[in-house]
Amino acid sequence: MPIDISALSETVLWTVTFVGAFLAALWLSLVIWTFRDMRARSRDILAQVMAALVVAVLLLPGLLIYLILRPPKTLAEQYEQSLEEEALLQEIEERRVCPGCNRQVDEAWQICPNCLTRLKKPCVSCERLIDLAWTVCPYCATTQPAPEATVYEKPEFMQTETVANAPVEPAPEPAGTGPTEPSLTEADGTDSDPA
Ligand SMILES: [Zn+2]
Numbered sequence: 001m002p003i004d005i006s007a008l009s010e011t012v013l014w015t016v017t018f019v020g021a022f023l024a025a026l027w028l029s030l031v032i033w034t035f036r037d038m039r040a041r042s043r044d045i046l047a048q049v050m051a052a053l054v055v056a057v058l059l060l061p062g063l064l065i066y067l068i069l070r071p072p073k074t075l076a077e078q079y080e081q082s083l084e085e086e087a088l089l090q091e092i093e094e095r096r097v098c099p100g101c102n103r104q105v106d107e108a109w110q111i112c113p114n115c116l117t118r119l120k121k122p123c124v125s126c127e128r129l130i131d132l133a134w135t136v137c138p139y140c141a142t143t144q145p146a147p148e149a150t151v152y153e154k155p156e157f158m159q160t161e162t163v164a165n166a167p168v169e170p171a172p173e174p175a176g177t178g179p180t181e182p183s184l185t186e187a188d189g190t191d192s193d194p195a
């Protein structure tokens, strides 16, 4: 009987020690986990320490409070989201717009069908469409003729149109009619008043 009791108390002691050690390890790992989790969600050191302290003091209820209050997204997720948003924004910005009339144009168009602005040029070698300013084809590495020459050459037929339209309408007429009209009316006014 006495042997049994001492053996029993020893096993109880061992069990209590084991469970106590396990609970202590669990408590410590929960605190560490909370600290790490908060560090992944916030750069604020005070918030990281506070979160770990709440769990350290309140244990499981503290963990529950932390899980409710913690920032919903980790810093990595926030960064990823900002990258996605940026990419989306860039896509919208890159949606090609004609520099002449601001209408949407297709990536494969050489010319704007609305205002006849030249958008792209075909490579002299592989004939794939490249930017007007590029001096070398990115697809076949062929050097392109000087951009001024190609820009000038191709739009001849439409440049005559725009050149003919542009200067005749806005440039000389307002300049001629603008200053002469007010002076005429002024002269009329001064003439008519004394008479
Ligand atoms: Zn256009």
Ligand SMILES: [Zn+2]
Binding pocket: 123, 124, 125, 126, 127, 128, 137, 138, 139, 140, 141, 142
């Ligand atoms: Zn090419």
